[in-house]
Amino acid sequence: MRAGESLPWRVLAGHLRTVAATPGPTYREVMDNRAEVREFLMSRRAKLTPQQAGLPVGGSRRVPGLRRSEVADLAGVSVEYYAKLERGAIAGASASVLDALSRALQLDETERRHLLDLARAADGIPASGRARRPRTTSLAPVRESTRWMMDSLAGAIAFVRDQHQNMVAVNALGRAFYAPMLGSEDAGGRTPNLARFQFLDPASRDFYPDWELFAQMCVGILRVEAGRDPHDPIMQELIGELSTCSDTFRRLWGQHDVRTHGAGTKRFVHPVVGEMELAYEELALTAEPGRVMLVYTAEPGSPSAERLRLLASWAASERVPQGAARAMARRSPEQ
Helix, strand or coil: CCCCCCCCHHHHHCCHHHHHCCCCCCHHHHCCHHHHHHHHHHHHHHHCCHHHHCCCCCCCCCCCCCCHHHHHHHHCCCHHHHHHHHCCCCCCCCHHHHHHHHHHCCCCHHHHHHHHHHHHHHCCCCCCCCCCCCCCCCCCCCCHHHHHHHHHCCCCEEEEECCCCEEEEECHHHHHHCHHHHCCCCCCCCCCEHHHHHHHCCHHHHHCCCHHHHHHHHHHHHHHHHHHCCCCHHHHHHHHHHHHHCHHHHHHHCCCCCCCCCEEEEEEEECCCEEEEEEEEEEECCCCCCCEEEEEECCCCCHHHHHHHHHHHHHHHHHHHHHHHHHHHHCCCCC
């Protein structure tokens, strides 16, 4: 198997019993709603200290973080009811209880939304509020106007990814930028996937100098998406594959941290132009539910902006011979 190539799922399925024997979540637990609720609440409770919650510290503690009774008191519910919630029986919990629980555990906005998504899933309500549509294994193409928008951003890296971290569309500069993941233009195989590249391709460690940070971000984003629809078979397959093949993914998945992408800066090391620090913005495509557009730009006048310009020039020069060859091949002998 070549570097960067992930195992076929039929091969991976035979190894799931091995994964179940290792520390951390098993494949069956990965997408089980009750287990997800239980582990999420327990991990948030363990992270919150009595000092952070404004409680007295006295007495010995057998567990890190707050006791169940302390969370119940802060949320204004009985210990028995909170214990039931922490066992994963969150179905039917009211919005006021979930809000009180979020405040008691001092959840940030992403964590609060994740808890609400888990509760909706337990009640059989999709996070979008719409009925679930049948899943298909093929990816729908992006809208033509979305491609026009990406192509108009000639000086920026732009691509569209779906909730499974599939890169479903990319502009010309983005294709040159993500060359370590995309490979040659004529390479076959499955749709490029950012999560598989992160955890299964050794080239990602050179491309992402802050590899561990990128890994945490990737897992946190997948956790959010999995919480929105724990019955998504494509997500189940992806998480099962990554849990089987990557110890790091399995460790991070077991931490139950969630995050949204939003905006920020990242460092990359491109094999052609070297290190770049780029600002990114994530834009939700409301006409294509589950998909977002990521746009990367460099600060004007910065060394990264110059390297991005060089990358664009390199990409254009690489495309010219291929384009000319295709044009020549289309000409008839009489021309």
